[in-house]
Amino acid sequence: MTDHVQQTTPARKPSRLARFRQSDLWWSFTHKPSAIIGAVILTFLIVTAFAAPLIAPQNPFDPAQLELWNSELPPIWEADGQWPYVLGTDTQGRDMLSAILYGSRISILIGVASVVLSLAVGLSLGLVAGYFGRFIDNFLMRIGDVLLSIPTILIAILVSAVARQMLPPELRDVGSAAVLVLAITLSAWVQYARTVRAQTIVERGKEYVQAARLLKTPARRIMLKHILPNTLTPIMVAATLNFGMAILTEATLSFLGIGMPPSQPSLGTLIRLGNQFLFSGVWWVVLFPVVQLCLLVVSVNLLGDWLRDALNPKLR
Amino acid sequence: MSDALTVNDLTCNFDVSAPWLNRVIERKPRQFVRAVDDISFSVPMGGCLSLVGESGCGKSTVARLVTGLYRASEGEVRFAPGKSGEPLSAQMIFQDPYASLNPRWRVRNIIAEPLRELKLRNSEAEIMERVGELLKIVGLAPSDGAKFPHEFSGGQRQRISIARALAGEPEFLVCDEPTSALDVSVQAQILNLMRKLQDEMGLTYLFISHDMSVVRHMSDRIAVMYLGRIVEEADTETLFANPRHPYTQLLLETIPDITHPKRGRSIAASEVPSPLNPPSGCTFHPRCPFADARCKSERPEMRSFADGSRAACHRIEETVKAINAA
Numbered sequence: 041m042t043d044h045v046q047q048t049t050p051a052r053k054p055s056r057l058a059r060f061r062q063s064d065l066w067w068s069f070t071h072k073p074s075a076i077i078g079a080v081i082l083t084f085l086i087v088t089a090f091a092a093p094l095i096a097p098q099n100p101f102d103p104a105q106l107e108l109w110n111s112e113l114p115p116i117w118e119a120d121g122q123w124p125y126v127l128g129t130d131t132q133g134r135d136m137l138s139a140i141l142y143g144s145r146i147s148i149l150i151g152v153a154s155v156v157l158s159l160a161v162g163l164s165l166g167l168v169a170g171y172f173g174r175f176i177d178n179f180l181m182r183i184g185d186v187l188l189s190i191p192t193i194l195i196a197i198l199v200s201a202v203a204r205q206m207l208p209p210e211l212r213d214v215g216s217a218a219v220l221v222l223a224i225t226l227s228a229w230v231q232y233a234r235t236v237r238a239q240t241i242v243e244r245g246k247e248y249v250q251a252a253r254l255l256k257t258p259a260r261r262i263m264l265k266h267i268l269p270n271t272l273t274p275i276m277v278a279a280t281l282n283f284g285m286a287i288l289t290e291a292t293l294s295f296l297g298i299g300m301p302p303s304q305p306s307l308g309t310l311i312r313l314g315n316q317f318l319f320s321g322v323w324w325v326v327l328f329p330v331v332q333l334c335l336l337v338v339s340v341n342l343l344g345d346w347l348r349d350a351l352n353p354k355l356r
Numbered sequence: 357m358s359d360a361l362t363v364n365d366l367t368c369n370f371d372v373s374a375p376w377l378n379r380v381i382e383r384k385p386r387q388f389v390r391a392v393d394d395i396s397f398s399v400p401m402g403g404c405l406s407l408v409g410e411s412g413c414g415k416s417t418v419a420r421l422v423t424g425l426y427r428a429s430e431g432e433v434r435f436a437p438g439k440s441g442e443p444l445s446a447q448m449i450f451q452d453p454y455a456s457l458n459p460r461w462r463v464r465n466i467i468a469e470p471l472r473e474l475k476l477r478n479s480e481a482e483i484m485e486r487v488g489e490l491l492k493i494v495g496l497a498p499s500d501g502a503k504f505p506h507e508f509s510g511g512q513r514q515r516i517s518i519a520r521a522l523a524g525e526p527e528f529l530v531c532d533e534p535t536s537a538l539d540v541s542v543q544a545q546i547l548n549l550m551r552k553l554q555d556e557m558g559l560t561y562l563f564i565s566h567d568m569s570v571v572r573h574m575s576d577r578i579a580v581m582y583l584g585r586i587v588e589e590a591d592t593e594t595l596f597a598n599p600r601h602p603y604t605q606l607l608l609e610t611i612p613d614i615t616h617p618k619r620g621r622s623i624a625a626s627e628v629p630s631p632l633n634p635p636s637g638c639t640f641h642p643r644c645p646f647a648d649a650r651c652k653s654e655r656p657e658m659r660s661f662a663d664g665s666r667a668a669c670h671r672i673e674e675t676v677k678a679i680n681a682a
Contacts, residue, residue, distance in 0.1 A: 247456035248466075250425055254448055255473040255524065269460045 068350040078342025085336055089144035096138035097124040101304060106133045112317075115324050128324040131317060136324060139310055140332050146306040147336065150217055151287040154224035155279055161225060162232025163275070167263045169233065170240025181237065184230040193292060196223035200298045220299055224286050235278055239271035273351050280344035284337045291333055307333045358436060359398040360444055360528055360560040361422065366431035368392040368417055372632070389631050391417040393584035394431070399528075399577075401436065404554065404561040406571040406592075408607065409581035410628050415564045416451070418581075419532040422562060423448050438527045444560070447526035451533040453513035457505040463516055464501030467491065470524035490519040494549060511542035518549065522557075530562045535570055547573055568611045572596060580604050583631055583639040586658070590665035600667045602644050638670065646671045 060066055069075050088095065098105050110133040116126050127136040169177040187195065203219040243249060244267065252262050287307075293299035294308025295315075302309055307329050314326030373379060373386040392414045399405040407415045420426040422433050423446050435443040447470070450456035457466055467487045470476070477483045488498035494515040505513055514534060521529060531550070535543040547570065553559060565571050571578055572592060579589040580603060588601040599605045629635050629642060638656050641647040648670075656668040659676075 247450035247452055248458040250420075251448065251450065251456060251520065252469065252473075253425060254423055254446075255470050257469075257473050266458055270458070 065350055069346065072346050072349075074342045075346030078339040078346070081335055081339035082343060085144060085332070085339065086148060089141055089148055092138070092141035092145050096135070096141045097126075098135040098138040100134045100139040100142050108133050112322055127328045130313065130325045131322070136328050139305060140307070140329055143305050143307045143310050143329065144332055144336065146217070146300060146304065147287050147290055147308070147333070150220050150224075150290045150306065151283050153217075154221045154228060154286045154290075155283050157221055158225040158228035158282070159232055159275070159279055162229035163236055163268070165229070166233035166236030167240055167268060167271075170237035171244055171259060171263050171267065173241075177237070180233065184233055187227055188230050190227075192224075192227040192289060195227045196220075196289060196293050197296070197298060199223035199226055200293060204298065216300055216304075220290055220293060223293065224289050228282055228286065231278060231282065232275060235274050236271050239274065240267050243267045243270050277344060277348040277351060280347055281341065284340035284344065287333070287340070288337055307336075358401050360401040360403075360436050361399040361562065362434045362436075363398065363418075363422065364396050364432050364434070366392055366395050366418070366421060366433065367429045368414075368421055368426060369429045387632065390584055390634070391631065392421065392428075395581075395584075395586045396431075397579050397586060397589060399560055399562055402554075402558050402560055403577065404563055404575045406563040406565060406575035406578045407581055408565055408568060408571050408578060410566060412628055412631060413581045414584040414631075415566075415581055416532050419448065419530045419562065419564050422446065423530050435528065444528045445524065445526050446528040446530055447521040447524045449514075449517050449521050449529060449531045449534045452537055453510045453517060454537075456517050457513055457520075459505055461505075462501065463491075463503055463505060463508075466505070466516065467501070467519050467523050470520060474524060476523075476525060486523070487519075490523055493522065493553070494519045509542075510538050511546060514538060514542075514546050515549070518546075518553070522553070526559070528560045528562070530564075532564045533566065534563075536565065536567065543570065550574070568607055580607065583629065583634055585639065585668070586666075587640065587669070588665065588667040590663070590667075594663055594665055598663075600661075600665065600672050601669050602646055602671070603640050604667075606643075638668075 069079075093099070100106075110122070110125065110129050111131050113122050113125050113129045114120050115128045116123065118128075125135050125137070127140070129135055130139070165180050169180040200216075200219045200223045203215070203222065207215045207219075240263075249262060249266055252266055290299060290306060291308030291311065294306050295312045297312060300306040300309045302313060305313065310329035311326055311333070314322075314329060318326050368391050369388045370391055371386065372389050374382070374384060378384075379386070395418070397405065407418060409415050417426065421428050424433075425448075435446065438444040457463075461469075464484065464487045467490055468483050471483045471486055477486055484501075487501055491498050491500055496512065496515055496519070500508075505516065508516065514537075517534075534550070535546050538546060550561070551574065554561060561574070563571065563574050565574075575592050577589065577591050578595050579586045580595075580601065581587070582603050588595070588599070588604045590598075590600075595604065596608065599608050629639065635642050635652075637653045638644070638647070638651045641651040644651065650670050654670070656670045656673070658666050658668045659673060660666050
């Protein structure tokens, strides 16, 4: 990570991959079935979601491909099921399998983007607050306290409702993904900032940081090169678990109708649309997106649990 | 011989007040700890001055004040001009060999950090060559540079710390209890290494320790600290042969003696008083076997003696007066 130098001695050391396979992390992974299951499911879901344009029978965003006489077809194992609509179709003749694949792609992308953005905000504010302390620390952490005291969903509703009104109508569909990411980030960064701040205060007091300060190293470099790498372990765990949370928040907002529009449905949007037809017996329109969402979040959480245990020195 | 470092009337207060809201609710005033209280000393060029004292007496604070990690509330720290004409550059060796090396950096990068930050070498090849030299100087192999700190023992880590300190090409080294975390056999190795480096490179040391035998081995001159003040300062041999201050006598009694392993020690039973609320007058009076009413009310001044020692104690003053009168 901080290796600026090429290996001067001839490379008799094992490769990076070989070293990883000898590490404690890999060992604990191979000895935890739930982690393996989580990883397999998550990999499968991610690959299929991003391969959606190649493997999906239909492009659910293209109205020209939708045939109304194919609407409300049941899954293929039911009596009226039709190939290639494996999981049936919704009221507009949209293939559910395709919609789920494309929807997962949107859900995953929004989840990743909001985790990355909140990491960037949370890490930098947490480092600054912990390193400089005093007024900056108080100021940033009180803002964080206020945000934490309001439920995540409420903040997200507020942000997306306000942003939606401010966006011109032609940008609403395009901008809704960005608004969702922003809304989730606004409440998610606090947790990272707090974790990093606490760790930064611990590391700042250690003597290697004082040694660096003796060299008149600029504060920015001390924070990035000395302190940040030593705070990342709990952050990795939090980020993994928050990835699942972000997908759920996105689904909730879309379910409430302030997330992704029906023209670009995420899993949450699909559940909302399907929910309306549940009582007319068209159960497949809502069940399959729900199952997909559950699988996605559970597999992420299984991985997060493993990571939390594997990186906790007390549980080794 | 000229002085490498002069410290005049150095004082350092730490604000340990409760947060503002708690202070308002509980109606408590701001609270300060006077960690270092009006101390003065100087270190001769190429010499070694040791600061000794119990935990919490302000030794490490002095070390951090001297290197500039803490800002002094009052007083000044002045380094003499070095070879380059600039004030002497100081580096520091820390107490805890586990916390003083960044666990995620390879050793060669830890040692190269001063070279890179202070731009002491131009090319990466020169930096790595110097890192190899430094590792050899402190008794490690250049190939150890590729390892991480956790692969080394405490003594080896302290060698790495020394190598990093030397990489900054200092003429002055502040050593903050460099051996107190090590076991005794390793302590001797590290101390001998530091002595050797002093002879070879003409370094000046400010050495901080609570261990009288370590201090005797290392230093030319010793200053004894108690609750933020210097109570006695003398050349090493003078101090051990003729300890003047009762506190110094107490400290010397704590040295284990191989010929009298079970000798009785009249160690004052009480703990060090809290620096938050130091005793009046001479801060040592609650533990001092010779204390009287004057010690409780009046702070003793530092007095110099003919053999170059200094001490702050009313009793010594009175004894000297009595001898002069006789």
